[in-house]
Amino acid sequence: MIFKGLEVAVSGMQAERVRIDLSASNLANVNSTRTEDGQPYRRKVPVFEAILDTQSKTPVYKVRVKEIQTDPSDFRLKYDPGNPDADQNGYVRLPNVDPLKEMVDMMSAIRSYEANLTAFNTHKDMLLKSLEIIRV
Amino acid sequence: MKIENLTDSLPLKLDEKSQKKVEGFSSILENFIKDVNEDLLKVKEVEKQIALGKVENLQEAMYLIEKADISFRLLTEIRNKALESYQEIMRMQV
Amino acid sequence: MADIFKDLDLINKSASFFMERSKVIQGNIANANTPFYKPVDITFQQILANQTKIKTTNDRHINPESKDRVNFVKIESGYITGYDQNKVIVEEEMAKLAESSIMYKTAVEIMKKEMAKLKYAISGR
Numbered sequence: 001m002i003f004k005g006l007e008v009a010v011s012g013m014q015a016e017r018v019r020i021d022l023s024a025s026n027l028a029n030v031n032s033t034r035t036e037d038g039q040p041y042r043r044k045v046p047v048f049e050a051i052l053d054t055q056s057k058t059p060v061y062k063v064r065v066k067e068i069q070t071d072p073s074d075f076r077l078k079y080d081p082g083n084p085d086a087d088q089n090g091y092v093r094l095p096n097v098d099p100l101k102e103m104v105d106m107m108s109a110i111r112s113y114e115a116n117l118t119a120f121n122t123h124k125d126m127l128l129k130s131l132e133i134i135r136v
Numbered sequence: 137m138k139i140e141n142l143t144d145s146l147p148l149k150l151d152e153k154s155q156k157k158v159e160g161f162s163s164i165l166e167n168f169i170k171d172v173n174e175d176l177l178k179v180k181e182v183e184k185q186i187a188l189g190k191v192e193n194l195q196e197a198m199y200l201i202e203k204a205d206i207s208f209r210l211l212t213e214i215r216n217k218a219l220e221s222y223q224e225i226m227r228m229q230v
Numbered sequence: 231m232a233d234i235f236k237d238l239d240l241i242n243k244s245a246s247f248f249m250e251r252s253k254v255i256q257g258n259i260a261n262a263n264t265p266f267y268k269p270v271d272i273t274f275q276q277i278l279a280n281q282t283k284i285k286t287t288n289d290r291h292i293n294p295e296s297k298d299r300v301n302f303v304k305i306e307s308g309y310i311t312g313y314d315q316n317k318v319i320v321e322e323e324m325a326k327l328a329e330s331s332i333m334y335k336t337a338v339e340i341m342k343k344e345m346a347k348l349k350y351a352i353s354g355r
Contacts, residue, residue, distance in 0.1 A: 001192045005253040012260025019263070048264040050257075056192050058250040058272065059302070061257035063264055112262055115320055119256045122331045126249060129338050130195035133345070134202050195249060195338065199242045202345055203235055210352045 002127070004056050009120035011062040016113040018046050018065045023106040026097045033085040033092060040085075041095040043071035071096055165214075172211045175204040238344055245337035247277040252330040254302070258323045265314040269323065270302035 022044045032041040049066035052059055073096045081090035179201050185191045251272055258269040 001190060002194045004192075005249075005256055008253060008256040008260050012256075012262075015260070016263070048261070050261045050264045050267045058253060058277075060253050061261055061267070061270065063257075063260045109263075112320070115259050115262065115324060116256075118324065119259045119327055122327055123252055123256060126252060126331055126334050127194055129335050130198050130245075130249075133195065133198040133338060133341060134205075193246055193249065195245055196242065199238070199341065202341075203238070206234075206345060206348050206352070209349060213352050 001056055004053070004060060005123040005127075006120060008053075008060050008062050009116050009123060011064060012116035013113055013120070015046070015048055015063045015065050016109050016116060018068075019109040020106055020113065022046055022068065023102045023109060026095075027099060027102045027106075029095055030097045030099055030102075032095055033083070040075050040093045041097070043073075043095065043097045045069050045071055168214075169211065172204070172207045175200075175207050179204040234348060238341060241337050241341050241344070243278060244274070245334055245341065247272075247274045248330045248334035248337065250277060252327055252334070255323050255327045255330065258318050259320060259327070261316075262318045262320050262323070263314075263316065265316060268317045269319075271326075272301075273303060276301065 026043050029041040035041050046068055047066045048063055051062045051064055053062050075093040075096050077091045078094050079090055080086055080092045083092045086092045182191070182197045182200050186194075186197055191197050254270060254272050261267040
């Protein structure tokens with residue numbers, strides 16, 4: 001109950017971490033033409049959801065990753081007849097991952113993570129400050 | 137400034153007045169002690185709540201603790217002073 | 231008896247408000263990337279009204295559990311910064327958080343000072 005504020009910041013940090021992890025996963029699989037189902041890798045995106053926490057007197061909004069969706073957009077096509085995954089026309093289907101977009105997204109997620117971390121530390125300082133009231 | 141009549145400060149009347157005052161003071165003191173005691177009990181409860189992790193507002197709890205501490209100090213100081221003056225009176229040579 | 235703590239009670243309430251507000255603003259920062267999220271805020275009047283209401287019902291109650299919740303004030307002045315309909319402006323929220331934090335620390339310092347004064351007056355040293 002006392003640490004509700006810290007919980008909020010942590011929920012934000014966790015959500016952003018998932019986003020960073022997914023960006024990293026997308027970047028790592030930028031050339032994966034095969035997954036378990038035989039299809040090329042599809043870009044994964046997290047869906048965030050705001051949750052109203054009414055446990056304490058002042059309700060607060062937390063955040064959580066509701067689900068991880070796959071980007072349904074088309075695969076990239078590349079002409080590479082020598083590739084074992086190429087079709088009869090010589091085209092290889094590559095994942096629908098845009099490395100530039102992923103990098104930008106990752107930077108944005110890191111900044112958001114840092115913002116939540118700053119909020120966490122600010123709140124922690126405030127809590128510690130209240131302990132000073134009873135310091136002799 | 138109003139000059140008061142001498143009869144107003146007759147010894148008999150003064151005695152009555154002072155007696156009433158003594159009663160008033162003792163009841164004030166009693167109420168004060170009761171208040172401080174309640175505050176201290178409240179603080180005990182707050183401390184228990186903190187230990188159980190049920191406190192919502194940390195600084196409010198700290199404030200209550202410190203408030204009770206100050207009240208308690210005030211009470212002890214008054215007690216010391218009262219005792220001192222009592223002993224002073226007892227030492228007085230008749 | 232309670233008179234010597236009258237001013238301190240108000241400062242304490244103000245400190246409570248800034249603590250609660252910082253929690254709410256943290257929620258805004260955490261939801262800076264949530265689609266369709268609109269930032270919220272609370273006002274001092276709400277906290278004050280909430281606490282005084284509790285006080286009149288039961289004066290001796292410690293840490294009162296009130297069912298009256300603080301209502302949010304939706305901030306409508308924000309603009310949509312992205313395609314996800316999110317209206318949080320992180321810079322503004324960080325500024326508000328810093329403001330709350332500084333005001334909170336100031337309130338605590340004032341409380342400390344006032345209490346030190348009272349202690350000094352009582353002990354005389």
